[in-house]
Amino acid sequence: GKENRVLFYLLGLLLLQAGKENRVLFHCLGLLLLQAGKENRVLFHCLGLLLLLAGHCILDAHSLLLSLWPHVISIYPVFENQCSTLNVCAEYVHTFFSNMLLSLRWEEAKYEDGVKWKFLEHKGPHFPPEYQPLPDNVHFYYNGNIVKLSLAAEEVALFYAQMLDHEYTTKEVFRNNFFKDWRKEMTLEERMLITDLSKCDFGELHAMHVEKVEARKAMNKEDKLVIKEANQRIVDEYGFCMLDNHRERIGNFKIEPPGLFRGRGEHPKQGYLKKRIQPEDVIINCGKGSRVPEPPAGHRWKEVRYDNTVTWLASWTENVQGSCKYIMLNPSSKLKGEKDWEKYEVARRLKSCVDRIRLQYQQDLKSKQMVNRQRAVALYFIDVLALRAGNEKEEGETADTVGCCSLRVEHITLYDRLEGSDCVVEFDFLGKDCIRYYNKVPVTKRVFKNLKLFMENKEPGDDLFDRLNTGLLNKHLSSLMPGLTAKVFRTYNASITLQEQLRKLSNGTANQAEKLLSYNRANRAVAVLCNHQRAPPKTFDQSMANLQSKIEVRREQLTLAKSELTLAKKEVKGHCSDSKLLALVERKKKAVQRCEEQIMKMEVQATDREENKQIALGTSKLNYLDPRISIAWCKNMEVPLEKIYNKSQRDKFAWAVDMTQTDFIF
DNA sequence: TGTGACACTTAGAAAACCCCGG
DNA sequence: CCGGGGTTTTCTAAGTGTCACA
Numbered sequence A: 001g002k003e004n005r006v007l008f009y010l011l012g013l014l015l016l017q018a019g020k021e022n023r024v025l026f027h028c029l030g031l032l033l034l035q036a037g038k039e040n041r042v043l044f045h046c047l048g049l050l051l052l053l054a055g056h057c058i059l060d061a062h063s064l065l066l067s068l069w070p071h072v073i074s075i076y077p078v079f080e081n082q083c084s085t086l087n088v089c090a091e092y093v094h095t096f097f098s099n100m101l102l103s104l105r106w107e108e109a110k111y112e113d114g115v116k117w118k119f120l121e122h123k124g125p126h127f128p129p130e131y132q133p134l135p136d137n138v139h140f141y142y143n144g145n146i147v148k149l150s151l152a153a154e155e156v157a158l159f160y161a162q163m164l165d166h167e168y169t170t171k172e173v174f175r176n177n178f179f180k181d182w183r184k185e186m187t188l189e190e191r192m193l194i195t196d197l198s199k200c201d202f203g204e205l206h207a208m209h210v211e212k213v214e215a216r217k218a219m220n221k222e223d224k225l226v227i228k229e230a231n232q233r234i235v236d237e238y239g240f241c242m243l244d245n246h247r248e249r250i251g252n253f254k255i256e257p258p259g260l261f262r263g264r265g266e267h268p269k270q271g272y273l274k275k276r277i278q279p280e281d282v283i284i285n286c287g288k289g290s291r292v293p294e295p296p297a298g299h300r301w302k303e304v305r306y307d308n309t310v311t312w313l314a315s316w317t318e319n320v321q322g323s324c325k326y327i328m329l330n331p332s333s334k335l336k337g338e339k340d341w342e343k344y345e346v347a348r349r350l351k352s353c354v355d356r357i358r359l360q361y362q363q364d365l366k367s368k369q370m371v372n373r374q375r376a377v378a379l380y381f382i383d384v385l386a387l388r389a390g391n392e393k394e395e396g397e398t399a400d401t402v403g404c405c406s407l408r409v410e411h412i413t414l415y416d417r418l419e420g421s422d423c424v425v426e427f428d429f430l431g432k433d434c435i436r437y438y439n440k441v442p443v444t445k446r447v448f449k450n451l452k453l454f455m456e457n458k459e460p461g462d463d464l465f466d467r468l469n470t471g472l473l474n475k476h477l478s479s480l481m482p483g484l485t486a487k488v489f490r491t492y493n494a495s496i497t498l499q500e501q502l503r504k505l506s507n508g509t510a511n512q513a514e515k516l517l518s519y520n521r522a523n524r525a526v527a528v529l530c531n532h533q534r535a536p537p538k539t540f541d542q543s544m545a546n547l548q549s550k551i552e553v554r555r556e557q558l559t560l561a562k563s564e565l566t567l568a569k570k571e572v573k574g575h576c577s578d579s580k581l582l583a584l585v586e587r588k589k590k591a592v593q594r595c596e597e598q599i600m601k602m603e604v605q606a607t608d609r610e611e612n613k614q615i616a617l618g619t620s621k622l623n624y625l626d627p628r629i630s631i632a633w634c635k636n637m638e639v640p641l642e643k644i645y646n647k648s649q650r651d652k653f654a655w656a657v658d659m660t661q662t663d664f665i666f
Numbered sequence B: 001t002g003t004g005a006c007a008c009t010t011a012g013a014a015a016a017c018c019c020c021g022g
Numbered sequence C: 001c002c003g004g005g006g007t008t009t010t011c012t013a014a015g016t017g018t019c020a021c022a
Helices: A002-018 A023-035 A041-054 A061-075 A077-081 A083-105 A151-162 A172-185 A188-193 A203-217 A221-238 A334-364 A370-385 A445-455 A470-480 A486-505 A512-529 A540-574 A579-611 A618-623 A627-637 A647-652 A654-659
Strands: A140-142 A145-147 A240-243 A246-249 A283-285 A303-305 A314-317 A324-327 A412-418 A421-430 A436-442
Touching (some): A151 A172, A151 A203, A221 A240, A334 A654, A370 A436, A370 A486, A412 A445, A486 A627, A512 A618, A512 A627, A627 A654
Parallel strands (some): A283 A303
Antiparallel strands (some): A421 A436
16 A cells, blocks of 8 residues: 555665665665556566565566566466567666666675675586587598597697697797697507607698688578577576676686687797686685575586685686686676776875875985885886886796886996987886887986996896885885875876876867867877787778778869869859759758768878877776766767767776766866 | 785787678 | 678786785
């Protein structure tokens, strides 16, 4: 009855205040009851079921709804033929819950220290399919003879064969590592026989693989759809989890399939076999009182634990480097979103005290203590050049790359004078992912003098900052501001640069293409600062040429359209105000305008693409730029958000989309 | 004070997808 | 409708930073 609806509404409000587990649900329920007409039986039935389920800590409205509809239809078969009624009802309930949950999403209470969640339920990771043995007509040859390999050896051989088109297989280290690990998978007989990789012929295996790839590309629509649907079913089953009150997407719910290790750059372990992961290798993490995921038939998990101080759902140890791998949530999740927000808030706090900190390290450049001087110079690099911290790495385990604290003397060259500037430092080293950092930077006299001092009596291979490491640096930083570490400078400098560049470059009266060009240029300034590079696309020159020729074609069309317009105008003069001729003039005018617009758009695009040849914008956009800056800019410039963020970026930054006003300042 | 395990963010390449012009 | 080129998504390697422990 009506009184009960009001009662439920009040109960919802009360629970909301009290911060109880089911508060969101009850609140929604109360509001829904309040609004729903008595005559809406389906809705009321849903609510009844909802109430029942509320006791079973399944709290996500959307998934509830999905599971409820078949039920509703089974009870009210008559509605199956009344799609519109059902759809209207479904839509109503869905929108209602979605809005309600959205508005409450960012306002829920925080948990006590270290606790990341209270409830976590998932289906466990998805395992890659079993190895399919080669068909009988595909052979491996050794020394010209067909050799039928054992299943294990065959699988690994195929990993190699699939990579034959790749540069990896030309590298000595890769080949040797692969061969060493491959032989471990062989039977004794195979090992006795196969002793030389250069005598192996993987040609048929490789051809089979290429053929498979081609076949998949050439598949007709229906077959593609079948595959797509099968994939979708996997996503539906394994791709989501229930974390507290939310149904969240999981980021990487698939166990990494076996293969050959693809380390970047001159990685000493490239080519080693990355082994197949079994359920027996996997640790499951979930909530106490949740349904524990079932291991695949005939298997068991390595361990099931209930640790709510971490955010991963499953983990295993990878065999090549011995490191842990985790299954975690998608960036769109509340958990990740809040962490992201926090990151930018720390960076904004740095903004308010960065002047003080800069003054401090300028002072420290004169310190009597060598450690402090080194720390000051390192900090100067991190702040001005946005270098990474540079943790030490185990030698021989990874490619030889460095960051700030791990710079060695051979990575910089000092010039008293270079290209018209005094005190120039030339940097040349490989950073993360073996991306080369090359830069010539004029520095202050004091920094320069210190660097000379640090280089004294050292040889290539010696640390530039021999008294410093990231631990020491971060300890100092956190004493200057709570939560401050070296990487915060990258976030801060990236975001402040974007804001600054947007202010400088954008013009409210420009057209949309120009606005977007200035946004991309601001983004580019950040990518350059952070040294985010990419391999120029293989088809770059070709596609640039294509674009240019398209522009040419349009130019010709424009000339033509212009002359047609002039002609039409002349005729109008001759036959004063013939309505048909006037319309023609208008049409021609439009055509000219359209051509001009298209040419302009393409030219802007060409500029943008040329400037972007070797620069990757994605990384900074996704990890360093406070999305609120971009969202506020879009609002102020009246540029639709989807012009700068695609769907998944908008999902990831949902927190910022929800809260950003036009007056946001980083 | 150093060290390794662990958890989590950041990164570019490659695969998959999708859209547009011929 | 189809192919190719650009965009998006996926994949997983490679960093950062903290903490417990010796």
